[in-house]
Amino acid sequence: MKKITIAIDGFSSTGKSTLAKAIAKTLGYVYIDTGAMYRAITLFAMRKGYIDTKHFDGEKLVEALDEIDVHFEYNGERGFAEVYLNGENVEDLVRTLEVSQFVSQIAEVKEVRKKLVQQQQNLGKAKGVVMDGRDIGTVVFPDAELKIFMNASADVRAQRRFDELVVKDATIQYADVYKNVVERDHIDTTRKDSPLVKAEDAIEIDNSNLTREEQYDILLKLVGERV
Numbered sequence: 001m002k003k004i005t006i007a008i009d010g011f012s013s014t015g016k017s018t019l020a021k022a023i024a025k026t027l028g029y030v031y032i033d034t035g036a037m038y039r040a041i042t043l044f045a046m047r048k049g050y051i052d053t054k055h056f057d058g059e060k061l062v063e064a065l066d067e068i069d070v071h072f073e074y075n076g077e078r079g080f081a082e083v084y085l086n087g088e089n090v091e092d093l094v095r096t097l098e099v100s101q102f103v104s105q106i107a108e109v110k111e112v113r114k115k116l117v118q119q120q121q122n123l124g125k126a127k128g129v130v131m132d133g134r135d136i137g138t139v140v141f142p143d144a145e146l147k148i149f150m151n152a153s154a155d156v157r158a159q160r161r162f163d164e165l166v167v168k169d170a171t172i173q174y175a176d177v178y179k180n181v182v183e184r185d186h187i188d189t190t191r192k193d194s195p196l197v198k199a200e201d202a203i204e205i206d207n208s209n210l211t212r213e214e215q216y217d218i219l220l221k222l223v224g225e226r227v
């Protein structure tokens with residue numbers, strides 16, 4: 001069967017990665033979570049003190065970019081590739097609300113995008129890949145055979161993200177998660193370099209009222225029409 005490239009873009013917390021992981025497993029494709037790459041660089045910047053609630057030293061970060069290695073290693077037990085920052089497994093550390101609060105600022109830096117887009121293009125060049133993010137169908141793989149654009153209401157998305165986070169940290173407040181979702185969407189859609197926008201040829205899925213199974217079935221059908 002022909003191998004294709006599947007690009008899944010969309011707003012934050014639309015369930016892109018859950019869907020992408022499931023479809024990659026079924027098809028035997030590689031799944032790449034590009035948000036995790038931006039998150040890993042954000043963690044690096046936070047640890048170095050380049051970014052906090054009061055300041056962001058983008059120049060220092062750009063100077064340090066050559067020292068940053070972000071890569072994935074497959075974890076057989078979890079069934080997906082985990083993200084590593086300079087040799088350290090940071091898969092869980094990059095999912096905190098704190099990292100979410102800074103990641104969109106980091107993702108605005110054009111040198112950061114250039115580094116990661118190049119790496120993403122290399123990772124996907126053999127096809128047979130499902131990649132999720134914000135600019136996959138528009139910038140990383142504009143020729144992808146299948147492009148999906150996921151959306152859902154901000155309330156539904158914030159509730160989903162809150163449910164995920166509160167299991168790990170009972171002090172998390174819904175209002176903070178909601179605020180973060182809306183702020184990230186704003187920065188992601190209005191930034192100069194590669195803003196989040198639906199590719200002309202992308203198929204939009206609003207999953208506010210769809211179960212995971214329904215979304216999976218829609219996607220599998222779309223794949224079937226292209227392989």
Ligand code: C5P
Nearest residue numbers: 012034035038103104107133134135184
């Ligand atoms: O997908 P996730 O929510 O983990 O992405 C975190 C952030 O990384 C996004 O809000 C966005 O600012 C940035 N991002 C991006 N381009 C991508 C993937 C993520 O700018 N391809």
